[in-house]
Amino acid sequence: MNINTKQRAFPTIPNKNICVPIGSILAVQSYYEKLHFCDIFGKHKSKGLDLNRLLVGLMSYKLTDNFSIKEAGKWLNQEEILDILNLERFHERVLYRTLEILGRNKEEILSDILNSLFSIYDFEETDINLDWTSIVLHGTKSKLGKYGYSRDHRPDKLQITVGVSELKKSINIPVGITVNRGNVLDLQHFPDTYNQVKSKLKEGSLIVFDKGANTADNIKLIQEDEMKYLTSMKLNTSDEKIIENFDPKTAELVDSEKSIYGIKIVKPSTIKYFYYSESLQKKQMESKARTVLKKLQEAKEIQEVIIKNKKLPKKFRVNNELIEIDYSFRTKLEELSDEEAIELLKSSIIYGREGFFCLKSNKDLTLEKALETYREKDSIEKIFNSLKNEIQIKPLRVWSDDSIYGAILLGFIAQLFISLMRYDFEEIKHRSTKFIKKSLMNLTLTIKFLKNGVKKYIFANFDNINSLIVSKMGTIP
Structure with a gap:
């Protein structure tokens, strides 16, 4: 019914x-x-x-x-x-x-906030993460607005740079923020961000930051305050001997899930934590393989233009109406087979360092602890994402510097x-x-x-x- x-x-x-x-x-x-x-x-x-x-x-x-x-x-x-x-x-x-x-x-407000925060919350540890980002600035009136490396993927826009200091895990509280011109590099911004909070750090606190701010002067600044640091290093030719002699069979297994192996290289004033990751090597080689194929395809397109005596495709030209330029170009494809061209490209972009990375510190940690501590620095990226996309400090419009x-x-x-x-x-x-x-x-x-x-x-x-x-x-x- x-x-x-x-x-x-x-x-x-x-x-x-x-x-x-x-x-x-x-x-x-x-x-x-x-x-x-x-x-x-x-x-x-x-x-x-x-x-x-x-x-x-x-x-x-x-x-x-x-x-x-x-x-x-x-x-x-x-x-x-x-x-x-x-x-x-x-x-x-x-x-x-x-x-x-x-x-x-x-400056006075941030100093007072720090004093109040640290007097009310008796934090047992004051190890900190430091990092920097950029924020797009709409308009041209502010002197802070400069062109620079854009983390917002808008190199066509003026920007400012922002530095944040965060009490690291398990506290994860931002304790400082600095603002600088949009063309200021991380290594230049580092002293402002570090000096803003260092008075509240206990002696021996660990300062964690990435290789963009890793300079002798910045490390000296930390050591003069009797603090510890942990940062990453750019691999260069001096590391090739270590890479050549690196043997996962004799190295320490640091992360079985990602097949990461490591060795410690102890020097009088610093310790290098040298790692090799099979999964990282695979990702980097796959990325470079895509780059090789892309370059080969571009060369073939240009070679076809040469053979047919056509105009160079727009994507290979300088796209600016105010610039006049005469193009003269040739490729090596007339002399090389595809296999030879690929090998030539591989030799130019594959350096043999794929899968290797290195951390540097003046604190004696285990290989596992050093890697874990550095990975925890990603928490500050969550603060950047929160500030930009959830607290929504962007977009910044045309205001005075003080308003920004x-x-x-x-x-x-x-x-x-x-x-x-x-x-x-x-x-x-x-x-x-x-x-x-x-x-x-x-x-x-x-x-x-x-x-x-x-x-x-x-x-x-x-x-x-x-x-x-x-x-x-x-x-x-």
Whole structure:
């Protein structure tokens, strides 16, 4: 027998009730108070709207929609948000001035944040990871904007470079951030990033960074402070003898899953951790094989053009209307078979170092521990990804230098709060910024307007993450 069912209809009578995301505001207010940020920021503005309330609002917006400063002004100027933050209505240019205040006072602010963080959290270890990235800068007015190696894969755009220092595993909290011109190399940026945090590091702390910043001067800087370092090295001709004599049968098996073998080379002041990886060698050889075939195909295309006396294909030409150039070219394919051409190409790009890599340190570690410690540096890449794509400090628009510094600093503080949540609550230690941010956004406050003018507040959409975080935090005014 068929039974007809009708979906129940719910009344949809319009009302004045308002629903706002509240989880992010609660979390920001809690950590703002815990780290004594009112004292840190309050001294930088005495007139007009309260700087601390504006910053709580901006950081809360960073952890919600976070589209732009203009949209932040619209979000914050909602009557309900103004009431929660105890703010008066304001023009969006106030937010730009707020960023400029942060930027002008960035050194003092970051120093105060470090002092507060390390006084409240008694970190047992202060080993750190250092790394650098670039962020695209839209516009040409800022002096910080320069062309350089783009990690965002936009070499056509001006950029700035950003350095981050992070307390390494198992703490994984960013403790410093530096901003430099877009053409500054990692090796040049290193002193700024290291010097910013070194006063908070315990003697003998381990500084981990990659080979892009590995220079004699930077290592000397670390050693003068009686710190330890671990970095990677570029292989060169001086390592060829080691590679030639390397025998996996006599080397130590470091990683059985990836077939990594290693030897330690101990010198008076440094230790080299020399590794050979079968899987890495396979990947590198496959990549070079693709390169060989690509070069052979390109040479064949050009050879065909020569034979048919045609114009050189556009992809091989300089594509600039302002440049005139006469091409004269020939290939070696007339003299070589495909097999001979491949062998020639292989000899030019295969050096015999495939599968080998080397770490360098002034700390005596096991081969396994040195590799594990260096691999853990990847956690800072997760911070970069979070800053760029989840906290969303990019894209950076045409602002003054101080505004750019301020925007980066604001994003750093938002990331610091997220990282502290993971550190404080074991249950979310391995949850991404994306999920924590989404959970905080989902926690809402519904403001129900009763007939007698009284407002009734109703919290909704609790889940495992936001209920854990806000259960120990304050209440709405």
